[in-house]
Structures are given as C-alpha cells and as structure tokens.
Amino acid sequence: MRVIKLDKTKLVEYLRSLEEWGEVWGPVRKGEKFVFAKKDPSEFDLTARRTILPPKKFFVPPRFTMFSYRDGRWEEEFDESRRIIFGLHPCDIFGILILDRLFMEHYPDPYYIKRRKNTAILGFSCLPDEKCFCIATNTHSVEEGFDLFFSDVEGEFYLVWVGSSLGDDLTRIREDLFDEDVTEEDIERYIEWRRKRDKMFKTDLDLTGMPEIVEISYKRPIWEKIGEACLSCGSCSMVCPTCNCYNVVDENVFYEERIKRDRHWDSCMFKEYSLVAGGHNFREKRSDRLKLFYTHKLTGFMSQFGKPACVGCGRCVDACPVGINVPNVAKALKGEKVDAIWARGEE
Ligand code: SF4
Ligand code: SF4
Known part of the structure; x- marks a missing residue:
C-alpha cells in the first residue's frame, strides 16, 4: 500500500478537484449532530464523530425503486451516479465491508453492487468520544475497504494511505498536491498518535466470550x-x-x-x-x-x-x-x- 502526504491547507482544493470524478459528499454539522451531505468541501466538518445515519444510506437507500412495469414491459432502475464519500471513520468502513459480504458474496444484489462500484471511499481518522467502543470490537483501525484513507497525525500534513487502484487514480487527478516523502519523523508521529488515540477510549467494555x-x-x-x-x-x-x-x-x-x-x-x-x-x-x-x-x-x-x-x-x-x-x-x-x-x- 502506498503512503503519501497532503498538506492540510490543500485538502479542500484537492476534494474540489475530485468533483470531476463524481459527487463529493462529506460530514456536515446538523444542529448538535452530523450528517453526510453533498456540499462544497469547505463545509465538511472534520471534527464529526458519528453521523446520524451511517453510510449504508448510499448503498441501500432508505427507500428506492427497483423496477417499474409499464405497457407489458418491466425495466430496472439503477442509480448510475458516481459518488465520493469523504470522512468515513474506520468503524463505518468495517460496516461497509460487512454489507459487502452480505450483498455481494452470498446473495449478489445488483442494486447494491451498482452503487458500491460507483462509489469511492475516502476514510478519515478520528478520536473517540465516550460513546465509541470500536476498540472492543477491534474496528478502530482499518487496513482495507477504502480507496484513500487520510490520517490526521497532528502535524502540517495528512498521511494518506492509497488502498486501491481507484484511490491511486484519484490521487493522480492532482498529483502535484501530494508529497511522496514520508520521513522517519512522520512515522514516529503516526505511531505516537495511535498510542494517544487508544488511550482516549473511555469504554471498559470487554466482549471476549x-x-x-x-x-x-x-x-x-x-x-x-x-x-x-x-x-x-x-x-x-x-x-x-x-x-x-x-x-x-x-x-x-x-x-x-x-x-x-x-x-x-x-x-x-x-x-x-x-x-x-x-x-x-x-x-x-x-x-x-x-x-x-x-x-x-x-x-x-x-x-x-x-x-x-x-x-x-x-x-x-x-x-x-x-x-x-x-x-x-x-x-x-x-x-x-x-x-x-x-x-x-x-x-
Ligand atoms: S432497543 Fe431502544 S432503539 Fe431499539 S427498538 Fe428498543 S427502544 Fe427503540
Ligand atoms: S454500536 Fe454496534 S450495534 Fe450499535 S449501531 Fe453501531 S454497529 Fe450497530
């Protein structure tokens, strides 16, 4: 997996450039909570913890038409939109991986598969609040299921994991914004950030057994x-x-x-x-x-x-x-x- 860096001041510019690939969605504030919305990336709120509805709404919308019957013929209705969802946290990426197994492996669902293949997943690191217990389900770190994953390790850059060939293509839309030079100091900072994140969990939940x-x-x-x-x-x-x-x-x-x-x-x-x-x-x-x-x-x-x-x-x-x-x-x-x-x- 390729790891590169993006200057934090360039994030909005980069996300805007992705609009040439598809609609860009991200977390925005709604009252005291957060929702995924299609907005200008400058409105995305990187402090969001959990959105009210999870990203399943992109792949299995709350209500949608599967097909229509008219004049003796039936016709399927597929959602052809291409979407980039920015700001998914590790737990939500694990959630999508679970839905993938259910809807793509055992009983392939064409409506899910179409939406999934037209969606790019751009993960973003997070720090837990008192309701998070992903450390107990071992879903606080993710190594697959994303196209790009941005880690905010509290410096001037995001570390960006490139998790798929689509993710690689997306970085090449604005290759000039990324830096290939991940230094020893960056790696140490990332390891230290993980340690700090793990210590922030307040849950005492033990799901063993x-x-x-x-x-x-x-x-x-x-x-x-x-x-x-x-x-x-x-x-x-x-x-x-x-x-x-x-x-x-x-x-x-x-x-x-x-x-x-x-x-x-x-x-x-x-x-x-x-x-x-x-x-x-x-x-x-x-x-x-x-x-x-x-x-x-x-x-x-x-x-x-x-x-x-x-x-x-x-x-x-x-x-x-x-x-x-x-x-x-x-x-x-x-x-x-x-x-x-x-x-x-x-x-
Ligand atoms: S467990 Fe809570 S949220 Fe779920 S159905 Fe019962 S009352 Fe509603
Ligand atoms: S904490 Fe677990 S059961 Fe509760 S909403 Fe999240 S994934 Fe579902």
Whole structure:
C-alpha cells in the first residue's frame, strides 16, 4: 500500500478537484449532530464523530425503486451516479465491508453492487468520544475497504494511505498536491498518535466470550427485563451501519400508468416484521425481537464470518431513548448491574 502526504491547507482544493470524478459528499454539522451531505468541501466538518445515519444510506437507500412495469414491459432502475464519500471513520468502513459480504458474496444484489462500484471511499481518522467502543470490537483501525484513507497525525500534513487502484487514480487527478516523502519523523508521529488515540477510549467494555454468553443466555429472564424497557421504536436498527432488513412493496402509480416495486428499510424490532400470512407472529414479544437483534450483532455473524456484526460505532448508544445498546446489554448478560435495564419494572 502506498503512503503519501497532503498538506492540510490543500485538502479542500484537492476534494474540489475530485468533483470531476463524481459527487463529493462529506460530514456536515446538523444542529448538535452530523450528517453526510453533498456540499462544497469547505463545509465538511472534520471534527464529526458519528453521523446520524451511517453510510449504508448510499448503498441501500432508505427507500428506492427497483423496477417499474409499464405497457407489458418491466425495466430496472439503477442509480448510475458516481459518488465520493469523504470522512468515513474506520468503524463505518468495517460496516461497509460487512454489507459487502452480505450483498455481494452470498446473495449478489445488483442494486447494491451498482452503487458500491460507483462509489469511492475516502476514510478519515478520528478520536473517540465516550460513546465509541470500536476498540472492543477491534474496528478502530482499518487496513482495507477504502480507496484513500487520510490520517490526521497532528502535524502540517495528512498521511494518506492509497488502498486501491481507484484511490491511486484519484490521487493522480492532482498529483502535484501530494508529497511522496514520508520521513522517519512522520512515522514516529503516526505511531505516537495511535498510542494517544487508544488511550482516549473511555469504554471498559470487554466482549471476549460474548458469542458463547449470548448463546447460553437465550432462555434467561434477563431478556424479558430488557424487553420491558424497549419501546420497539426501531431507532437502533435504522442507525446501525450493519442492519440491513428491508421490505418490498408494489405500488400502482395510476397517473404514470405504471406499477413500481420499491424497497425500503425495515426493522426486526417492529412487531409486524415477523408477522406472516395467517396472522402468526414468530416474534410477538419485544424480548424475542431483542434476542434476535443481539444474537445477530454479537454471535450470529461470528459463526458465519468470524467477526461480530457490531462495529462499535456507538450509534445505538446515541439513538436508543431508553439506553438499550450493545455495551449495556453485553454488561447485563455478564451480570453487571445496568440502570437502563434494572431500574425499570420490578427489581
Ligand atoms: S450495534 Fe450499535 S454500536 Fe454496534 S454497529 Fe450497530 S449501531 Fe453501531
Ligand atoms: S432497543 Fe431502544 S432503539 Fe431499539 S427498538 Fe428498543 S427502544 Fe427503540
């Protein structure tokens, strides 16, 4: 992998130059939070930690039309836009790698694949806040899944990792802005920066052995307790970078004389998600739905792909109105007292 340097004062100029390749998106402030938006790069906020929605929205939009049927013919509708997404943190890049496995390997999804191949991933280093626990999921450093990765090691330059041939092409759009001369001092600064970043994590979460603990806990009453607190709002799954449940609906668009088939995000936390014809519901109880979510996050994916499906981004910590999230559930399953769960209902 090639590593080069970019003068920090040249970042905006460089990102603007990429507009000749595709739309440039990055993190911008929205109130107290952040979202990915297509803006002039001077508006990108490099202090952003997590965006409200993860980058899955670029590859599996919240709602999109798959195909239409008109005059006896059907036609697929692919998104052909080329996009550059700047500012992805390691956890989000791991999230995309998980979606890649689901949508590109086992059951290739042409809509996902088209968007993925038309998107360049430009990662950016970050420092953790109190909600981040990617160090516990080992997703705080990333070696693949990006085209370029910018590390801010607190000097005058960004260290830029070139992770693909597309990334290489993108640097050559403004080759004059990059410096090939990575010095011993730069390397030492990078190593020191990593050490400092790792020490900044406030989490004491230890996920060692979680797959076995989740498996053996399947029938424990603790799930009923967590279920009592859950509102079934689905926020946790909407903001999770690796959640990918969806529903498909057909709609007759009378005024356009066509029928279209749309796909939209769904959530296994909704009661209707497990409702089948005949009125039977496989996961009627909130506790059953929570078990599914947490089995998926902490053990199911492990047995299939050797990694948890949680990348430690902290979005569920941010989003759940009642404090049900991976750190709290993992601690509760390990026997620790977690107020969000035990302070409700009978003790
Ligand atoms: S489960 Fe929570 S912390 Fe883990 S990836 Fe999903 S939103 Fe992020
Ligand atoms: S766990 Fe929290 S965010 Fe998820 S559905 Fe229940 S209340 Fe909503």
